[in-house]
Amino acid sequence: xxxxxxxxxxxxxxxxxxxxxxxxxxxxxxxxxxxxxxxxxxxxxxxxxxxxxxxxxxxxxxxxxxxxxxxxxxxxxxxxxxxxxxxxxxxxxxxxxxxxxxxxxxxxxxxxxxxxxxxxxxxxxxxxxxxxxxxxxxxxxxxxxxxxxxxxxxxxxxxxxxxxxxxxxxxxxxxxxxxxxxxxxxxxxxxxxxxxxxxxxxxxxxxxxxxxxxxxxxxxxxxxxxxxxxxxxxxxxxxxxxxxxxxxxxxxxxxxxxxxxxxxxxxxxxxxxxxxxxxxxxxxxxxxxxxxxxxxxxxxxxxxxxxxxxxxxxxxxxxxxxxxxxxxxxxxxxxxxxxxxxxxxxxxxxxxxxxxxxxxxx
Amino acid sequence: xxxxxxxxxxxxxxxxxxxxxxxxxxxxxxxxxxxxxxxxxxxxxxxxxxxxxxxxxxxxxxxxxxxxxxxxxxxxxxxxxxxxxxxxxxxxxxxxxxxxxxxxxxxxxxxxxxxxxxxxxxxxxxxxxxxxxxxxxxxxxxxxxxxxxxxxxxxxxxxxxxxxxxxxxxxxxxxxxxxxxxxxxxxxxxxxxxxxxxxxxxxxxxxxxxxxxxxxxxxxxxxxxxxxxxxxxxxxxxxxxxxxxxxxxxxxxxxxxxxxxxxxxxxxxxxxxxxxxxxxxxxxxxxxxxxxxxxxxxxxxxxxxx
Numbered sequence: 001x002x003x004x005x006x007x008x009x010x011x012x013x014x015x016x017x018x019x020x021x022x023x024x025x026x027x028x029x030x031x032x033x034x035x036x037x038x039x040x041x042x043x044x045x046x047x048x049x050x051x052x053x054x055x056x057x058x059x060x061x062x063x064x065x066x067x068x069x070x071x072x073x074x075x076x077x078x079x080x081x082x083x084x085x086x087x088x089x090x091x092x093x094x095x096x097x098x099x100x101x102x103x104x105x106x107x108x109x110x111x112x113x114x115x116x117x118x119x120x121x122x123x124x125x126x127x128x129x130x131x132x133x134x135x136x137x138x139x140x141x142x143x144x145x146x147x148x149x150x151x152x153x154x155x156x157x158x159x160x161x162x163x164x165x166x167x168x169x170x171x172x173x174x175x176x177x178x179x180x181x182x183x184x185x186x187x188x189x190x191x192x193x194x195x196x197x198x199x200x201x202x203x204x205x206x207x208x209x210x211x212x213x214x215x216x217x218x219x220x221x222x223x224x225x226x227x228x229x230x231x232x233x234x235x236x237x238x239x240x241x242x243x244x245x246x247x248x249x250x251x252x253x254x255x256x257x258x259x260x261x262x263x264x265x266x267x268x269x270x271x272x273x274x275x276x277x278x279x280x281x282x283x284x285x286x287x288x289x290x291x292x293x294x295x296x297x298x299x300x301x302x303x304x305x306x307x308x309x310x311x312x313x314x315x316x317x318x319x320x321x322x323x324x325x326x327x328x329x330x331x332x333x334x335x336x337x338x339x340x341x342x343x344x345x346x347x348x349x350x351x352x353x354x355x356x357x358x359x360x361x362x
Numbered sequence: 363x364x365x366x367x368x369x370x371x372x373x374x375x376x377x378x379x380x381x382x383x384x385x386x387x388x389x390x391x392x393x394x395x396x397x398x399x400x401x402x403x404x405x406x407x408x409x410x411x412x413x414x415x416x417x418x419x420x421x422x423x424x425x426x427x428x429x430x431x432x433x434x435x436x437x438x439x440x441x442x443x444x445x446x447x448x449x450x451x452x453x454x455x456x457x458x459x460x461x462x463x464x465x466x467x468x469x470x471x472x473x474x475x476x477x478x479x480x481x482x483x484x485x486x487x488x489x490x491x492x493x494x495x496x497x498x499x500x501x502x503x504x505x506x507x508x509x510x511x512x513x514x515x516x517x518x519x520x521x522x523x524x525x526x527x528x529x530x531x532x533x534x535x536x537x538x539x540x541x542x543x544x545x546x547x548x549x550x551x552x553x554x555x556x557x558x559x560x561x562x563x564x565x566x567x568x569x570x571x572x573x574x575x576x577x578x579x580x581x582x583x584x585x586x587x588x589x590x591x592x593x594x595x596x597x598x599x600x601x602x603x604x605x606x607x608x609x610x611x612x613x614x615x616x617x618x619x620x621x622x623x624x625x626x627x628x629x630x631x632x633x634x635x636x637x638x639x640x641x642x643x644x645x646x647x648x649x650x651x652x653x654x655x656x657x658x659x660x661x662x663x664x665x666x667x668x
Contacts, residue, residue, distance in 0.1 A: 039468060087452045140639070144646040149399060149452060150591045151642070154635040157584055161635075165628035286460065293453060328467020328579065335403075335461030339439060342454055346447035 002356050009351045017348060021294060024344030028337040035332060041323055050333075053318025054311030060318070062197035065204065066270070068303075068310035070095065070262035070284040072207040075291030075306050076214050076299035077258030080251050083218065083297050085231040088252065090137060090152025091259040092285025093159035094130040096277055098260025099267045100163055101129030103171075103182055103274040106267075110186030118189045119202065119268070126264035127257040133159060134256020138248040156285070160277040167274055182274040191269040200269025203261070207303075210258055214299035227251050259285060283331075287313065290338045309334070370615055371499045375507055376573060378611025380405070380565035382510040384589035385596060385603045386517045387561020393521060393598055394554035395534035397660040399455025400440050401562045402586025403462020404433045408563025409570035410470040413577040417473065422482045426567045433563020434556045436462060441555040445548055448662035459586070467579045478575040482506075506568040510607075513561070517600040530554060534656030537663040547663055562586065584635065591638045595645060598656065613637045 033043030054064045074091045081088040088094075102122040110118050133155060140146040164180070173183030191200040218224040226247050229237040237244070266280055267273070274280065291309050295301035316330035384401050391398045408429040416425030436458065443454040484504055491501040521527040530550055532540040537547045565585070570577050588610060596603035617630040 035465075089456065140643070144643055146639070146642045146646060147591075147594065150587065150594075151639060153584070153587045154591075154638050157635040158632050161628045161632045165626050168628070169626060286456075289453070289456060326468050326471040328464045328471075331460050331464030332468060333464075335457050335459075335464055338457035338460065339443060339454065342449040342457065343443050343447050345449065 002354060004352065004354050006350045006352050009349055012348060017296065020344045020348040021296075021341065024340040025337060027344075028340035031340070032333055032336050035336070039325070041325065046319055046323060046325075049319045049322055050312060050315030053315040053322075054313075060311075060314055062194075062199060063314045064307060064310045066198045066200075066310075067284075067313050068307045069200070069203050069207050069265055069269075070281070071288050071291050071310050072211060072303050072306035073203075073258045073262040073265070074284055074288035075295060075302040076207070076211045077255035078288055078292035079295060079297040079299045079302055080214060080218060080227060081255040082292055083231050084227040084247065084251055086138070086141070086248060086251060086255075087149045088134070088137070088152055088255050089149055089289070090133070090155050090285070091255070091288055092281060092283065093152070093156035094133045094256040094259035095263040095266070095281050095285055096159045096163050097133040098126035098130040098257075098263030099274060099280050100159075100166065100263075101260070102126035102264040103185070103267055106185040106189035107182060110189035113188065115188040118186075119191065122189060122268055123206070123261060123264050126260040128260070130260020130263065131253040131257035134252040134259070135249050138252040139245075142245045142248050163274070163277050163280075167276070171274065173273065180276065184273045185268060189268055190272055191265070193269065198270055200265055203265030203269055206261060206265075207306075210261070211299045211303050214254075218299065223247070223250065259288075282313070287334060290334055290341070293338065293341055312337075366619075368495060368498055370612075370619060372503070373615045373618075374608060374612040375499060375503055376611070377614040378608035379504065379507050379510045380568045380573065380585055381589055381592060381610050382514055382603060382607035383506070383565035383568065384562050384586060385592040385607055386510070386514045386600050387558035387565075388589055388593045389596065389598050389600050389603060390517055390521070390530070390561070391554050391558030392593060392659055393534050393656055394530045394551045395537060395656050395658040395661065395663070396441075396444055396551050396555050397451045397455065398437070398440055398444075398458075398555060398558055399452060399590065400437065400458030400462060400559070401589050402582055402584065403459035403466075404436050404559050404562040405462075405566035405569070405582045405586045406466035406580075407436055407462045407469075408433045408566025409581060410466040410473070410566075410577060411563070412567035413473060413478065413570040414469065416480065416571050417476065417478060420480055422480065422571050425571055426564065429563045429567040430560045433559040433561075433566070435559075436465075437556050437559025437562075440559075441552050444662070445551045445555070448664060451660045451662070463580075470577050470579065473577050474579070476576065478571060482572045504568070504572045506564075506572050509564075510568075511604065514600045514604050521600065531656070534658055537658055541665070551663075562589075565589070588634060588638055591642060594655070595641050597645075610634065610637065 029047055033047060036043040036046045054060045074095065078088060078091060102125050105122050105125040106118065109121065136155060137148045137151040140151045141148045167182060168180045171182045173181055175183050191202050193200050226242050229242060230244060230247055262284060271280065287309050291302055291305045294305035312333055313330060316333065319325055319329065320327060384405060388398060388401055411432040412425040412429035415428040416422045440454050440458045443449040444451045482505060484502055487501040491497045521531060529540065529545045533545065533547050533550045541547050566582065569581055574581065592603060592606045592610065596606045613634050617633055620630055621627060
């Protein structure tokens, strides 16, 4: 008879952790292949197209880096929130609020200020916008014990409608011929790109700096320690006198603020005006959840997992065109990979041994 | 005026129906101690499967059955991750929603914009539908409406008045003690998660083959998330879920009523989401202690652990 026993594993090395993640991703891709097969698409061709589309050409790599910028920013911010078990699902709304705030700043002051003043000012206001939208659920959670998953999600919907209300109403640009959307930002407010690409390098550099700083904050400061205690052992945190409201407010201000930065990058670096919510962000706030999880909640690793999932977004666009698959395919890929990543953790944390004995029972 | 009020209330009942179905399912699931954030995704899959099957076979009830089966199957993923593999339930549920929304978008692509010619007819309850006012509001409705009320009352009876209900509830409150009584905690939780998925898919089926009679991507529009909020609002009681769901159905309908008044349609679209936050705030302000969530909600259970 066969007996399966599980026991806790205590020797979790970074290598084993990495191997588990890679194995989970491969297993996930296998299942995605089956889904492709059912949808009538050659799975090997589709999956190789995804990776060729993103990492297989110079154009693909440039696009991948462009899309990695918001994912790294938001993903890094989410690692901080998730460490405190603050489930911020509202990065999408925080990104949009950052976009709204920075567009206002850019349109209002962009004509009168030089580039070196207006650009930092836009990033600052984007951070404020995202942070404000982020601290609302923190207050609701700590003061009124309202589940943050619900509140952050509701705030996503509210922000998207609010943005649409602005661009079809008071903010509608005079140069848009009646179509929704603001006027273009003034020249000084537009971010520079690496020639021949859409990579707005100032946001890219900012995202890397933020990931490094956050890494230091999490592992080397008192505040970082407190967020980990809040997440892992809230009772101990209460006895140790950690101020939950203060900690949550700060971590959500950071998490939301970084999403706000991402919003500034999308507006000032790529679109140059504020349009419909779906065009400002193609679900970066949700994809970044997987980025943070694959990064094992380490902001530095979020740089790599951000690039990986940016590749899937770019490759997903590529197979939409070449194989005629719907846009939703990327969501299937993302959802499946996330499921396999969290399932894989069980096999990392538990040792599973199978005992086969020839003796019959009794 | 009288007709406006009657038709408003009629539409309120219809708009509240999917919310009631999904909320009832989530209550059953959460009472067993498992948080399922996959409602939105399962609902989307239910909507598209019901639509596809109804369109191709011409049999709406077969569509409903197929949707429920699909929703239950999809929920097994969350059950395996959350129960057997003790994964984080928040992330697992989110992943299920992503997968479900993606699958529905992929499956439904060929059906976008195709109207369902075949209707699921409203059922008039004999005699009762002749009653003035309430006859038209409550007794001349889509079959889903009656089904939702019946299932909510059934779930209430199951949870509060049967042996199985006690087992489900104690599984959510104290799985270890429950297991010492010889109850298979894992089995109970699996059953509850899968049943909850069937309810979510049923809500989706209502949206695509009865409520709007067409399919577009994203047609669930956050109703799954609102159902999760309503679970809290209903204090995990299916009886309370009935009026909670129809209150929210009313908010969905009020949007259309207020449009001619010149209020921004985008502002009106915000109303259900703002109302969700306001209502959660109000119950918290009124009496925070009454938020009696199952004690072990979203805590994984490990048999070997002491």
